[in-house]
Amino acid sequence: MKELSATLRLQFHRGFTLDDATALVDYFAELGISHLYASPLLTARPGSMHGYDVIDPTRINPELGGEPALRRLVAALREKGMGLILDIVSNHMAVGGAGNAWWLDVLEWGRRSPYALFFDIEWNSPDPLLEGQLLVPFLGSDYGEALQQGKVVLTLDADNGSLYAEHYEHRFPITPPSYGEVLRAADHPQLRALAQHFDALKTEPAPYQTARLLRSELAQQLEDAGTRQALEQALKLYDGTSAEGFQRLHGLLERQHYRLASWRTAADDINWRRFFDINELGGLRVERPVVFEETHAKIFQLIADGLVDGLRIDHIDGLADPRGYCRRLRRRVDRLNAGRPPQAxxxxxxxxxxxxLAAGERLHDDWGVDGTTGYEFMNQVSLLQHDPAGEALLCALWSDSSGRGADFLEEARQARQLVLTGPLAGDFESVAQALLQVARGDVMTRDITLGAIRRALLELIIHFPVYRTYIAAPGRRRLDEPFFQQALEGARSTLGEATGHCSSTSGAGSAAKACAICHVARCASCAARPASVSSS
Incomplete structure (x- = not known):
């Protein structure tokens, strides 16, 4: 195989499949390409044009031709001595809709689902309406309006013996312990008898497997046309367009492990991590070994089989521990490489x-990776295409148009504030609430108020000069300390003594403990050591 020297990025979708790429391999070889660089190939949401919205990480996307087509492409590449670099998405997967079985299982079973720990969910919300529930902000209008207009429909999947609420393309499973009330509404002897067994799931310690058997039994009963008709008639009693149906449907939905809500609520009330502010992409906890293994099993198989010759990791900074993830991935890939077929x-x-990477920042050298995807190089190339003499003219145009100064950093800070108080307000509030709980756990910091924490946290983030910093068991990494101190100094200069914040730069002693900025900074330094955060 050729040394990695020139890659060609290919964006796969159902209009450009793996077989389409195979037909072009000779041409790519003539161009001098050593490796194709493929967009994500795991099964994505139907019709995806990019592949970053994975719904099933256990198989190659059938819309692209599936694994057989991938093997044909790799065989053609090998004939030309070429390789394949694969883009993978470790940070998130697509949620909502009806295609992600893991996500649907979490909606159905809540914290009891084996996949609940796969997603980054805050089940213990300070909002009583969300305690133990998952906010599901996929409705096109306000919740009550959607029910009243009949846009949330209780639906039967007779083949699988399951019930779910449907809203356009979205499916919201009804938890099996709630089936009893619906089955009794059918006023059918067999269904009433089965309803009692579903009711018993409410007190069963491990209802997961029992529910599967009960649904199978329900599916068998629904093979009888009369039984099925009786249940379908009962579902009409949950029609939200009537007053009685509205109350009945609302009552059923209130007993689920999720709370249906308008998409507009996500900015303020979201209680699970997304990819930025995109409701359809839910964050994954790949720092957990079981999640790492389940989400990477197919990738590892492709490497072991000699089909993939390199990896590109999407959005590495979305992970809780990028260093730990990369080092774990490196160890596994190296082991797999040793057993690959001779030709690979x-x-x-x-x-x-x-x-x-921001100005003055460099990639940590202990991650075990070979480099970045080259954004910093792209920035340097872009600079060559800009005439420095045009800066003054552009700044004047900006000031005339906006009525504001031409200080770019100030504009960036204002933009960050808009994002933190707008699209990411819910995420920001979750961090502030967590910091408040830490403060309340220490007698020296318990007088720090939520408002003070919000102000300090906001200014600290606004003044951050880099995308993010990293911590490990000993604390913040040495390379990151100057960036954090820069943010800390900026926050102090903005808030100042007048707001009751100390001007200490040491972060030590009782003065620091009584200061919201110092409290936030201290927690940020010790986030990898939760036991030490609340200790004095």
Missing amino acids: LQDHVPIYVEKI
Whole structure:
């Protein structure tokens, strides 16, 4: 196989499949390409044009031709001595809709679902309406309006013996312990008898497997046309367009492990991590071994089989522990590489990360990766295309148009504030609430108010000069300390003594403990050591 020297990025979708790429391999070879660089190939949401919205990480997307087509492409590449770099999405997967079985299972069973720990969910919300529930902000209008207009419909999947609420393309499973009331409404002897067994799930310690058996039994009963008709008639009693149906449907939905809500509520009330502010992409907890293994099993198989020769990791900074993830991935890839087929053996399988490096920042050298995807190089190339003499003219145009100064950093800070108080307000509030709980756990910081924490946290983030910093068991990494101190100094200069914040830069002693900025900074330094955060 050729040394990695020139890659060609291919964006796969149902209009450009793996077989379409195979037909072009000769042409790519003539261009001098050493490796194709493929967009994500795991099963994505139907019709996806990019592949970053994975719904099933256990198989190659059938819309692209599936694994057989991938093997045909790799065979053609091998004939030309070429390789394949694969883009993978470790941070998130697509949620909502009806295609992600893991997500649907969480909606159905809440914290009891084996997949509940796969997603980054805050089940213990300070909002009593969300305690133990998952906010599901996928309704096109306000909740009450959607029910009243009949846009949330209780639906039967007779083949699988399951019930769910449907809203356009979205499916919201009804938890099996709630089936009893619906089955009794059918006023059918067999269904009433089965309803009692579903009711018993409410007190059963491990209802997961029992529910599967009961649904199978329900599906068998629904093979009888009369039984099915009786249940379908009962579902009409949950029609939200009538007053009685509205109350009945609302009552049923209130007993689920999720709370249906308008998409507009996500900015303020979201209680699970998304990819930025995109409701359809839910964050994954790949720092947990079981999640790492389940989400990467197919990738590892492709590497072991000699089909993939390098990896590009999407949005590495979305992970809780990028360093730990990369090092774990490196160890596994190196082991797999040693056992690859002879024709696919490599001295080294490269791993590249999508990482935004700011001015003066460099990639940590202990991650075990081969570099970034090159945004910093792209920025340098872009500079060559800009005439420095045009800066003054553009600044004058900006000031004339906006009525504001031409200080770019000030504009960036204002933009960050808009994001933190707008699209990411709910995420920001979750962090503030967590910091409040830490403060309340220490007698020296318990007088720090939620308002003070919000102000300090806001200014600290606004003044951050880099995308993010990193911590490990000993604390913040040495390379990141100057960036954090810069943010800390900026926050102090903005808030100042007048707002009751100390001007200490040491972060030590009782003065620091009584200061919201110091409290936030202290927690940020010790987030990897939760036991030490609340200790004095």
